[in-house]
Amino acid sequence: MTNFMSRNDLLLFLGFAVVVLAMPIWLTPFGAGYPDLLQRFMIFGIFAVGFNILFGLTGYLSFGHAAFFGVGSYAAVWSFKLLTLDAIPAMIFAVIISGLFALVIGFLSLRRSGIYFSILTLAFAQMSYNLAYSVLTPITNGETGLQLTLNDPRVLDAALGQTFVGQPVPTLLGQQLGGYAGFYFCAGFLILSFFFAQRVAGSPFGMMLKSIKSNQTRMQFTGFNTRPYALSAFVISGMYAGLAGALLAVTDPLAGAERMQWTASGEVVLMTILGGVGTLVGPVIGAWIIKYFENILSALNDNILAQFWSFLPEGVADVVVKVTSKFVGDGWHLTLGLVFVIIVIFLPGGIMEGVRRLTAVARRSGPPGAKSHQPQPAE
Amino acid sequence: MFEVIFLQFLNGLDKGAAYALIALGLTLVFGTLGVVNFAHGALFMLGAFCAVMFRQFLTLETVTIDPTQTSPWGAPLEIREPLVQTWFGDFGAVLVNYSVPFSILITIPIMLLVGIALERGIIKHFYKRPHAEQILVTFGLAIVAQEVIKSIFGPNPIPQPMPTDLRGAADIGSWIGFQANVITYPLWRLIYFLFSAIVIGGVFAFLQFTTFGMVVRAGMADRETVGLLGINIDRRFTIMFGLAAIVAGMAGVMYTPLLPPNYHLGMDFLVLSFVVVVVGGMGSLPGAVAAGFLLGILQSFASMTQIKAIVPGIDQIIIYLVAVVILLVRPRGLMGRRGVMES
């Protein structure tokens, strides 16, 4: 086992799996223990883990990853429409298609680095988005979004003689994937995705990606052709995005072009930064936090706020309600923007760096024997 | 045929002018401060909302109820009178009518303050940090700016009427020897183009002919050396950021009659402007201006029905397509220097 995975990695993985699978239990006190939100936690966790393989390891900042997410969604819905309502073929199909799409876009974009790379990915994503809304309407169904209908051919299902009554929904081996079944389905993929990311980060390949981020020139003079490395990372993260997009289509089989918009690409950047770029769990935590607060804060309204602040004197309470209401409900993006700015300014390593600093402080103020002058381990 | 082409060319000018103005400011900030400012589009949007705010202020009304008269619905008649009209009489009416151009007067100090506050407060600390972090912090600032505007002015676009005298169309064709009414062009678009030409000319003249501008240009070429000369480059950079904010703000103000501003206006223009800057060549002012107009005009041609019939959807992607091609074929853009921002 030691050669397969170090003890620390194994513990991290098992801990992660337990935390994820137990989410319906431990998130209930926080008001987040319901399947719809939990599914989103899983889906965007996968998206962020994959994005981190590119941005966190190689340092290439893509502003167009939502395109792969969107392509994954469309591909999955088409699989539901044309082949079968079973989720597994849809996932495979979506991952392949988004991987191919990422291969093309990555091949072109990676010819440049720095901000030029960012702009190229942004341009490709915006092209995809604009085309999805206009010329590609036969594939994307434009503004309405692509959805399942009773008249879909579903050749595999038809061949097997399966018929459905009512509105078609995605299934797994005949079981519907709504509610907690949907959550566990997504959770399985998140755990798998995490495991794979962990393997990649801990492999020689992962070390090469980190070296590209650290010093691309040295990498080349050391005998490595850096482009296929970066391209592999790009395609892998594109496939992750496609997988996440497909899962969103499984839980809610309506694919719209807005999933490909650059604000959606920006969101996954935010998640990764907030949690901690280049760390394994950071991006997942970032995704969870953003989705959690999006859900909680955007549901708050003046009435709830008024109740919350009711212990204050009346005049003061009114003012406080007025001010705080700007930061919740529709205004929750303001909170997000502020938090994000603060994180980038004061804690560029995100939450994971915050945790590291806190533990460092705790250790220093602990017993003097624990004080160590160990050189800082690199990773 | 020539008329059609010429008309499309004209149609591209005003959009191109807006791109050029935003790209100019972006390039100034990048060239002098070395900062990739994703909040620049937000400055354009803030400028536009200076115009909205100014007009809302001008049209504050006193409402008096005249009990002797009734409205057609039978309720007591409300008499609304704009405050400025009660204070300034006819001049007040002119002020309201010309609120958009007049709001430039308040936009300049507001944008200068916003620009200086941003630079001194936040951006200053990012000069030495990686470009990715600059992008991220300014991206966050852009979100904050647009959400603040949304919470004040609401999510919907707020139309800004242009002055009544400037609503018509200019018969440009007849000026250059065509028959009357063959080539007509909305007057305000013409004004926008002329306005941007003046602003761009002003910025270039400022950089070319003033000592301040000389130092800044030298700083753009070689920041370290200028710093070594003992010139306080920091203060000048702050002012340059303020200037870039003013240019973006004014561009936003004057654009309001053409496109009712909403809170995400900045983001919409930002993405395009970055493409413009990159196409022009990162750090090149003439490149930014040229690419702005070039892309505006290309966009206008791409939206011709004849062209769309040949290449469906081209109008949706033309700008990005041009950006991709230029970046792949000529990574420095039209006029950029080598090695800028490559890593």
Add this chain to the structure above:
Amino acid sequence: MANSNVVLHVADVHKRFGGLHALADIDLQVEEGKTHAIIGPNGAGKSTLLNVIIGKLAPTSGQVVFDGNMLTGRKPYQINQLGIARVFQTPEIFADLSVLHNVMIPAFAKRDGTFTLNMLRSLDSETTIRQEAEHMLEDVGMLNRRDMHAGSLSRGDKRRMELAMCLIQHPRLLLLDEPTAGMSRHDTNTTIELLKKIKERGMTKVIIEHDMHVVFSLADKISVLAQGRIIADGSPDEVRGNPKVQEAYLGGAH
């Protein structure tokens, strides 16, 4: 290529930039196992020559042949894979990684080639390469720093580590670009000692140097470059006594 011992042959290389004749008629033969120094005052064309050797610049005429392979137009990684490792003027290292990983990475390039998609193998299972890297670090006296961030090393240590990164590939030719530039006296001395130690193992080296004194104790052969031409060629003693060299160094721009 009369002499089969010649590893690197720079043959009749000219390089012009517009009107400027940066390199003229350069002919160099670097023999196997020897340390060949190229020295010259600032602006003599040393960097241009180096860039031509590593294929970054194409010569206007002439060619660079390494072990039977033309180098012109090849990518840096291809040149490395042919067996040329390079030490830079300012150490080019992976500052964010540990010292051990810095030295392991080149070993992977040697073993696995320019690109391998070995993403499911664990780094911990690469015991051979790890031991090799540790051995190398011990060789340059840095094993105690193996877990440090490379970026936090002193300049001298960075140089030593960079040397270790090159040596672990067992290159057929080691290019050193002003290996002691910008170093303190102490760091310069340790670096020279290290280079001497490497020399004893018979590795072929080309040292580009501005400072004559650094190379006299190291080189088997010295070529002196001035104004784009080789003005003297020979053993350290021959070169030392050459009046042209003294003029270039003492009477010239320097």
